[in-house]
Amino acid sequence: MIAVKNLHKTYTAGDTKVKALRGVSLDIQEGEFMSIAGPSGSGKTTLLNIVGCIDGADEGEVIIAGESVMTLDRNEQAAFRRDNLGFIFQSFNLIPVLTAFENVALSLNLIGVNDKETEERTMAILKEVGLEGMEDRRPSRLSGGQQQRVAIARALVKDPKIILADEPTANLDSHTGQEVLDLMKEMNEKHNSTFVFSTHDSMVMGFANRLVRLHDGKIQSDERR
Ligand SMILES: Nc1ncnc2c1ncn2[C@@H]1O[C@H](COP(=O)(O)OP(=O)(O)O)[C@@H](O)[C@H]1O
Numbered sequence: 001m002i003a004v005k006n007l008h009k010t011y012t013a014g015d016t017k018v019k020a021l022r023g024v025s026l027d028i029q030e031g032e033f034m035s036i037a038g039p040s041g042s043g044k045t046t047l048l049n050i051v052g053c054i055d056g057a058d059e060g061e062v063i064i065a066g067e068s069v070m071t072l073d074r075n076e077q078a079a080f081r082r083d084n085l086g087f088i089f090q091s092f093n094l095i096p097v098l099t100a101f102e103n104v105a106l107s108l109n110l111i112g113v114n115d116k117e118t119e120e121r122t123m124a125i126l127k128e129v130g131l132e133g134m135e136d137r138r139p140s141r142l143s144g145g146q147q148q149r150v151a152i153a154r155a156l157v158k159d160p161k162i163i164l165a166d167e168p169t170a171n172l173d174s175h176t177g178q179e180v181l182d183l184m185k186e187m188n189e190k191h192n193s194t195f196v197f198s199t200h201d202s203m204v205m206g207f208a209n210r211l212v213r214l215h216d217g218k219i220q221s222d223e224r225r
């Protein structure tokens with residue numbers, strides 16, 4: 001489903017160069033529930049951003065569902081992202097002026113789904129993530145865990161091939177974080193969506209079926225359990 005080959009990425013800030021990725025290669029199978037784990041600064045966000053076509057690499061290749069995504073131009077990458085990928089962020093990134101319903105429905109509007117189908121699919125996925133009755137609330141009237149549930153619904157509603165989640169529980173207390181992980185796992189099993197999530201938290205790593213450890217921009221270990 002995803003092949004990552006020999007990724008290298010160096011950031012330059014003034015006179016200093018930081019090697020964020022130093023030859024990362026990885027194959028991700030359909031339906032995996034996988035964690036990219038490592039301490040702060042190990043390259044997790046850089047790797048997810050490159051796989052998610054948000055950022056480019058200096059060297060290497062990313063192939064998703066047969067498409068070599070780094071060779072696409074900006075517009076093609078944006079279209080690829082919209083059609084194939086779902087994102088979940090540490091800080092939820094919901095649009096504050098939109099309701100839960102509108103935040104989720106927007107993803108379908110953007111890909112041209114008609115209003116009736118948008119309404120049905122949005123209501124169904126919000127129910128699945130446990131937010132029935134809260135569709136009309138704006139993010140400010142939802143708890144952190146509920147906001148992350150909206151973000152999960154938003155990522156899943158398009159039925160994307162892959163969901164990339166950068167430290168999805170880092171802004172949640174551990175109990176709420178576990179609930180969010182349970183929900184992600186449930187969605188992974190039910191929809192057979194591939195989930196790749198990053199974390200520096202060992203409790204969170206424990207939820208993954210496959211654990212890839214990054215250290216200083218290199219893969220240190222890769223275990224399935
Ligand atoms: N935009 C940037 N400019 C310069 N250095 C960066 C930038 N983004 C990340 N880095 C550096 O690259 C390394 C990897 O960062 P990152 O991918 O964010 O790691 P993680 O997500 O594991 O904390 C770190 O040393 C970080 O300081």
Ligand SMILES: [Mg+2]
Binds near residue numbers: 045
């Ligand atoms: Mg990060």
